[in-house]
Amino acid sequence: MDFENENKYIKYVDNLVPRPDIALEVMTMAHDTHCSIPEMAQKIEMDLNLTANMLRLANSAYFGHMREITSIKDIIVRLGLETVKLIAITGASAGLMKSPQQAYNLEPGSLWHHSHATAILSSVIAKYARIADDGPIYTASLMHDIGKIVLNRPLQLALSNNKKTGKKFRSLVELEEYFLGTNHARIGMALLVKWGLPENIYLPVGFHHTQEGEETKHINVKIVSLSNFLVESIGIRSLMPDDYVFNIEEFVDQNLIIPEIPNFQENMETIIDEFFIKFNKTADLI
Numbered sequence: 001m002d003f004e005n006e007n008k009y010i011k012y013v014d015n016l017v018p019r020p021d022i023a024l025e026v027m028t029m030a031h032d033t034h035c036s037i038p039e040m041a042q043k044i045e046m047d048l049n050l051t052a053n054m055l056r057l058a059n060s061a062y063f064g065h066m067r068e069i070t071s072i073k074d075i076i077v078r079l080g081l082e083t084v085k086l087i088a089i090t091g092a093s094a095g096l097m098k099s100p101q102q103a104y105n106l107e108p109g110s111l112w113h114h115s116h117a118t119a120i121l122s123s124v125i126a127k128y129a130r131i132a133d134d135g136p137i138y139t140a141s142l143m144h145d146i147g148k149i150v151l152n153r154p155l156q157l158a159l160s161n162n163k164k165t166g167k168k169f170r171s172l173v174e175l176e177e178y179f180l181g182t183n184h185a186r187i188g189m190a191l192l193v194k195w196g197l198p199e200n201i202y203l204p205v206g207f208h209h210t211q212e213g214e215e216t217k218h219i220n221v222k223i224v225s226l227s228n229f230l231v232e233s234i235g236i237r238s239l240m241p242d243d244y245v246f247n248i249e250e251f252v253d254q255n256l257i258i259p260e261i262p263n264f265q266e267n268m269e270t271i272i273d274e275f276f277i278k279f280n281k282t283a284d285l286i
């Protein structure tokens with residue numbers, strides 16, 4: 001894949017987010033099959049914010065523990081390897097995702113809210129698709145809109161210089177492509193490739209707004225696109241959890257038949273209920 005155009009924009013990414021180095025290293029470590037937990041714990045503890053985020057998550061109702069968890073080592077011992085990876089990935093991406101994105105009309109925190117919701121819904125759907133390891137889908141969902149962080153500034157500039165064009169766009173991707181020659185999905189993919197994350201994570205990011213082509217047949221791409229679409233439809237952009245609504249009738253005509261997820265249409269209500277229970281337990285933690 002050629003990312004010549006994208007690399008122009010991602011060159012400056014290190015200036016956009018606080019301490020991306022540790023968050024990224026932790027995320028990469030968590031996806032490595034030979035991940036050393038003591039090493040990862042040491043890395044996490046170098047970042048106070050990440051440590052605090054992880055402790056809040058570990059102590060949340062989501063994991064339902066009675067005795068307070070007070071250290072990263074404690075999380076590992078009490079919640080196990082898979083859970084600590086999940087919490088590390090969540091905590092790390094919150095750090096990357098919390099800045100405001102004015103060009104996209106996103107308030108501080110709303111990109112994080114939307115990304116976190118997409119990740120939770122994806123992991124519920126992955127269970128129905130009988131995917132044993134939902135880690136890559138979860139991470140891809142958390143990162144699917146990370147390109148917006150990179151394109152926020154260039155898009156803001158382009159929009160203010162082009163106020164008079166009066167051109168109408170059918171989608172955000174179309175607008176981004178018109179002004180910048182690329183879109184946030186492709187930028188996100190270029191970034192994750194640069195960071196060394198595997199294909200089953202960068203493909204769903206790069207193709208979450210694409211309808212056709214070989215890549216869209218990948219099950220991770222399908223699930224991340226679907227979750228993003230449903231989360232958008234519920235309205236998880238910047239509102240508070242209580243205000244979200246899901247109108248099942250709206251989706252009956254949408255032809256959401258995915259062979260890899262048996263009876264998706266029939267199970268949709270249960271899936272969304274499960275999602276809300278999990279989401280409401282964690283939405284305001286970080």
Ligand SMILES: [Fe+2]
Binds near residue numbers: 144145184185208209
């Ligand atoms: Fe997107």
Ligand SMILES: [Fe+2]
Binds near residue numbers: 114228
């Ligand atoms: Fe999205």
